[in-house]
Amino acid sequence: MDAANTSSAVYTVQATGLNLWYGDFQALRDVTIRVKPGIITALIGPSGCGKTTLLRCFNRINERYGNVTTTGEITILGKNIYDRDVSLSTLRKSIGMVFQRPNPLPISIYENILFGVRAHTPRRAFNRRQRDEMVEAALRNVQLWDEVKDRLRHRGTDLTLEQQQKLCIARLLPLKPQVILMDEPCSALDAEGTERIEELLDTLCRDYTILMVTHNMAQARRASHECIFMLLGRIIEHGSTLDVFLRPQQAETAMYVSGHYG
Numbered sequence: 001m002d003a004a005n006t007s008s009a010v011y012t013v014q015a016t017g018l019n020l021w022y023g024d025f026q027a028l029r030d031v032t033i034r035v036k037p038g039i040i041t042a043l044i045g046p047s048g049c050g051k052t053t054l055l056r057c058f059n060r061i062n063e064r065y066g067n068v069t070t071t072g073e074i075t076i077l078g079k080n081i082y083d084r085d086v087s088l089s090t091l092r093k094s095i096g097m098v099f100q101r102p103n104p105l106p107i108s109i110y111e112n113i114l115f116g117v118r119a120h121t122p123r124r125a126f127n128r129r130q131r132d133e134m135v136e137a138a139l140r141n142v143q144l145w146d147e148v149k150d151r152l153r154h155r156g157t158d159l160t161l162e163q164q165q166k167l168c169i170a171r172l173l174p175l176k177p178q179v180i181l182m183d184e185p186c187s188a189l190d191a192e193g194t195e196r197i198e199e200l201l202d203t204l205c206r207d208y209t210i211l212m213v214t215h216n217m218a219q220a221r222r223a224s225h226e227c228i229f230m231l232l233g234r235i236i237e238h239g240s241t242l243d244v245f246l247r248p249q250q251a252e253t254a255m256y257v258s259g260h261y262g
Contacts, residue, residue: 012037012209013058013179018072020053020062027053029233031072040201040210042224042241044217046261050233051213055181058211059095060088077178093120096172100184102164104156104171109148112156112167113138117174138170143200162193166200180204182212186219198223217257221245229253 013035020028028050035041043051056062057074060081074081081091093116104112113135117126126134135152139145144166148159156167165185172180182201186194201210201223214220220227220241227244229237229252237244237253248254255261 010037011035012077013211014073014075015054015057016073016075018054018057018074019070020057021069022065023067027233028057031233031235033228033235033238035209035211036226037209038205039225040205040212040223041226041228042220043211043213043228043230044215044220045230045236045256047215049230051230052183053233054230055183055211055213056097058179058181059092059097061092061097089120093175094177095179095181096175096177097181098165098168098172098183098185101188102161102168104159104164104167106155106157108153109139109156109159109167110135110152112171113174116171120175134174138173141173141204142166142170143196143203144170160193161188162190162196165189165193165197169200169204177208179209179211182210184213184215186214186216194219217245217259229256231256 011034013033015031015033018028018031019026031050031054043055045051053062057070058076058081062068062070070082076095079086105115107115114131117134136145136149139148144163147163148154156164159167165188169180186197189197198219201212204210205225212224224241226239227237227241228235229244229250231252237248237250239249243249244253245257248257
C-alpha cells in the first residue's frame, strides 16, 4: 500500500508518556505515539514486547485484569480517556475490538449483529425495519451479506472461521465506532481467509482508524500503511511501512524486520 497523504491530518489516537505495570512488572515504558486516521497502523515486535498491552490500553480493557497501574495520557479525538467523566461503556462503544480467535455469540447471525446495539441503547429504540436495515448494512460492509442473507436465523457459531471473524467485525459497526482495534485478527485463518480479511480492512480503513497487532511480518508489510516497532515495552521506531521495512532508522528495527530475532 502507498501511505496516505496525511500531512495535515488530525491524529485520532495519541499516547504521551504512557507507562503500565502489572503488579511490579513494567510492561510499557514511556510510550508516546500518534496514530493517523484513514490508514491501518500495525504494531509489530517480538512476543512479550507490549504490543497487545498497548492495544488494550486504548479501550482500557487492561483494567479488567486487576493489579494494573497506568501513568501518562491517552487522548482519542482530543479527549483524555482517563478523565474522570469518561464512561467505560461509552468508550468501548466508540472503540471496537476484534480478537485473535473469532468469538461470535452462540445466537443467530441476526442477533449477533444487534447484540451491541441492544446493550447500549434503550429497549425498543429501533423498530423492526430499522433493525433489519442495520443488520443488512453491517453485513454488506464486511462483504458477508450475500453469503448469509438466507440464513440470518442460523447460529453465528456455525459459520466458517473466516465468516465468523467478518461477523465479529460486523457486530461492531452498528455502534458506529471511531477506532477499531485488532489483535492478530487473521491468526486462526488460512491463507485465503487472511487475504480476504486484509482486503476487507483496506476498505474499512477509509471510515475507521484501525490499529492492528500482528506477528506476521508479511502481513504487516502487505496490509498496513504505517508500522510501530516495539521492543521490551518501548517504541523503537514508528514510520511508514515501506520505511520501516526498507529504510529502518534503528539497528533493532533492522534486525527484527530482517528476521535476526523475534
